[in-house]
Amino acid sequence: xxxITSLAPGRTCLFGDHQDYLGLPVIACAIDRNIKLTAExxxxxxxxxxxxxxxxxxVIDIDATFDRLQPRDYFASSLRVLRRYGCxxxxxxxxxxxxxxxxxxxxxxxxxxxxAWIRFLVDAFGVDHEVTPEFIAKVGxxxxxxxxxxxxxxxxxxxxxxxxxxxxxxxxxFSFKVIRTDLKGLITGVSGVPKETIGLxxxxxxxxxxxxxxxxxxxxxxxxxxxxxxxxxxxxxxxPDRLIPFFEAALxxxxxxxxxxxxxxKPVLDLKKIGTLxxxxxxxxxxLLKITVPRIDDMINAALRAGAYxxxxxxxxxxxxxxxxxxxxxxxxxxxxxxxxxxxxxxxxAVDPGVRIIENIEI
Numbered sequence: 425x426x427x428i429t430s431l432a433p434g435r436t437c438l439f440g441d442h443q444d445y446l447g448l449p450v451i452a453c454a455i456d457r458n459i460k461l462t463a464e465x466x467x468x469x470x471x472x473x474x475x476x477x478x479x480x481x482x483v484i485d486i487d488a489t490f491d492r493l494q495p496r497d498y499f500a501s502s503l504r505v506l507r508r509y510g511c512x513x514x515x516x517x518x519x520x521x522x523x524x525x526x527x528x529x530x531x532x533x534x535x536x537x538x539x540a541w542i543r544f545l546v547d548a549f550g551v552d553h554e555v556t557p558e559f560i561a562k563v564g565x566x567x568x569x570x571x572x573x574x575x576x577x578x579x580x581x582x583x584x585x586x587x588x589x590x591x592x593x594x595x596x597x598f599s600f601k602v603i604r605t606d607l608k609g610l611i612t613g614v615s616g617v618p619k620e621t622i623g624l625x626x627x628x629x630x631x632x633x634x635x636x637x638x639x640x641x642x643x644x645x646x647x648x649x650x651x652x653x654x655x656x657x658x659x660x661x662x663x664p665d666r667l668i669p670f671f672e673a674a675l676x677x678x679x680x681x682x683x684x685x686x687x688x689x690k691p692v693l694d695l696k697k698i699g700t701l702x703x704x705x706x707x708x709x710x711x712l713l714k715i716t717v718p719r720i721d722d723m724i725n726a727a728l729r730a731g732a733y734x735x736x737x738x739x740x741x742x743x744x745x746x747x748x749x750x751x752x753x754x755x756x757x758x759x760x761x762x763x764x765x766x767x768x769x770x771x772x773x774a775v776d777p778g779v780r781i782i783e784n785i786e787i
Contacts, residue, residue, distance in 0.1 A: 425465040428517075428547055429783035432459045432540035433776035434525040435532045435583040436612060436747045437738050438698075439681040439705055440592075442713060444577025445629050446636070447595040447649065448678050451685065452583035453607065454590075455773040457531065459523035461540040463548065464787065465515055472518045473499070478527070486513035493572065498538045502567035506545055509563070510552030517548065526769060528618045530737075530744025535580035539564050539779045547781050557778055558600070561585025575626045587778020591685055595649055603688045607775050608752040609695055611759060613727070613735075615719045616768030617743030625740050628670065628713055635663055635671035653679035673712040680705045699733025699749040706736035715741025722765040730754070730761035 433454040440450025466472065473482040482499070489507070490500040503513070521540075525533040542563050546555055553559055564581035568574065582592050582600055589604035640646050642662040646655075656675050660668050684701045687694060706724065710716045716737050724735040727748045735748040750758045755772050762770040 425787050426548070427462070427464045427783065427785050427787045428544055428781065429460065429462045430540045430543040430547070430779065431461075431782050432536040432543065432584055432779040433457065433587065434459075434536050435580055436610070436745075436773070437579060437583075438589070438747065439684045439701070440579070440677065441705075441709055441737070441739060441741075442625070442628055442632070442673070442715075443677055443681065444579045444592065444594040445575060445625070446632055446674055448674070449591060449593045449595075449681055449685070450577075450579045451589065451591050451603070451681060451688065452579050453610070454583050454587045454776040454778050455531070455610070455612065456776045457523075457525045457612075457773065458776070459521065459525060459533065459536040459540045461519060461521050461537075461544050462783075463517040463519040463544055466518045468516045470516045471499075471513075472516070474518070474520045476520060476522045486516055496534075496572065498534070498568055498572075499541060501571040502538060502542050502545070502563065505563055505567045505571055506542065506551065511545055511549050513545070513549050517544075519544075526614045526745070528744070529614045530619050530739030530741075531612065531614075532580045532584065532739075535564065535568060536584055536779075538568055539581065539584045542567065543779045543781060547784060557586045558582075560779060575629050584779055588775055589688065591688070603685070604693070605775060605777075607693075609733075609750045609755065610773050610775075611727070611732075611748035611750055611755060611762070612769075612771060612773050613723045613746045613748060613762040613767045614769040615717070615723060615743055615745060615766070617717050617719055619740055619742050619744035624715065624742050628715070631667055631670040632674050635667040636674065638663055638667065639671065648674065648678075651675050651678065669712040673708050676708045676712070677705060680708075695749055695751065696733050699735075702734030702736045702747075702749055703728075706734075709737055709741065713741070717743055719766050720744075720746060723762050723767050723770075724748075726761040726765035727758050730758045732758045
C-alpha cells in the first residue's frame with residue numbers, strides 16, 4: 425500500500441492582472457500558503473476525497489470517464505485530461521485535503537487544490553510524457569480553463585506549477601522564466617469580501633477584446649504586444665466612450681509589467697521602485713477596470729500610510745486580497761495597519777518553490 429503526499433502553494437499576482445487572457449505577460453509569485461493532499465491506497469477502486477476545511481466528502485470511481493462535466497468540477501476535468509496523457513487510475517486512494525490558503529480570496533486556493541490533485545495523480549499512475557513543472561502547469565490550465573471553457577488565463581497554473589517569482593509570456597509561442605527565487609517584504613491582506621471571478625473576468629475580457637478589435641479594424645497595423653503606453657491617445661478616438669477604459673487599462677498594465685520586469689532582472693532589487701509600479705498598476709485596476717471594493721481600498725490606503733512602498737488588489741477583483749511591498753523591517757507595522765482597516769487576515773509571505781511531492785512511501 426502506498427502513501428503519497430503532494431503540496432501546492434497559493435499564488436499572488438505582482439503585475440499583470442487581467443492581462444494573461446489578452447496574450448500579455450504577467451509577473452506572479454508562488455507564496456508559502458499551501459494545499460496539502462495526503463493519499464493512502466485503499467482496496468475500493470474509488471477515490472474518497474475528504475475535504476476537511478469545507479466539511480465535504482466526495483467519492484469518485486477510478487474508472488469514471490466524465491463524458492459530461494459539471495461546472496467547475498476540476499477533479500473530474502483533470503482526470504479526463506490526464507487520461508489523454510496516459511494517466512489511467514488502476515487503484516483507489518483515500519485522500520485527506522487540508523490547507524491554509526484563504527478560500528475565495530484571490531490567492532488561488534481552487535487552482536492550488538487542482539494542482540495538488542494533478543501532481544498526486546501523475547505520481548501515483550504515471551503519464552506518457554516527461555514530468556516537468558511546465559507539464560504539470562499545462563495540465564492544470566487545460567483542466568481548469570480549456571476543458572470547462574472558462575474565461576481565465578494560465579497565470580495561476582504556471583505560477584503554482586513552476587513556483588518562485590515567474591514571468592509568464594502568455595502569447596503564442598508561450599514561454600516563461602523564473603526571475604527571482606526570493607523576495608523580501610511581501611505581505612498578503614485578505615479582505616474577507618468574497619471575490620467574483622467568472623462573471624467579472626468574462627465581462628472585462630469581453631470589453632477589452634472588443635476595444636482591441638475595433639482599434640485593429642481602424643488601424644490594421646496595431647499589435648497589442650508591441651504597443652506602448654504613448655499609443656493610447658493615438659487610438660482612443662476610434663473607440664466608443666464606454667470601451668476606452670478597457671483599452672487604456674490593457675496598454676497601461678502592460679507598460680507597468682514591462683517596467684517591473686526590468687527592475688526584477690537587475691542584480692539588486694529596488695523594492696521602492698517595485699512598490700511605485702505596483703501603485704500605478706493598482707490605480708488602473710481601481711479607476712479604469714473598477715474591480716476594487718471599499719474594504720480593499722481602505723486596506724491599501726492604510727498600508728501606504730503605514731509606510732508600505734506599494735500595494736494592489738490581486739486577481740479578478742470584486743473582493744479578495746491585496747499584495748503589499750514593504751520594507752522587511754517595517755512589516756509588522758504595515759500588517760497591523762491593514763488589520764485595523766478591516767482585513768480579515770494579514771501576514772507576511774515568502775516565495776514558494778511550487779507544487780511538489782513531499783512523500784511517497786510504502787505503508
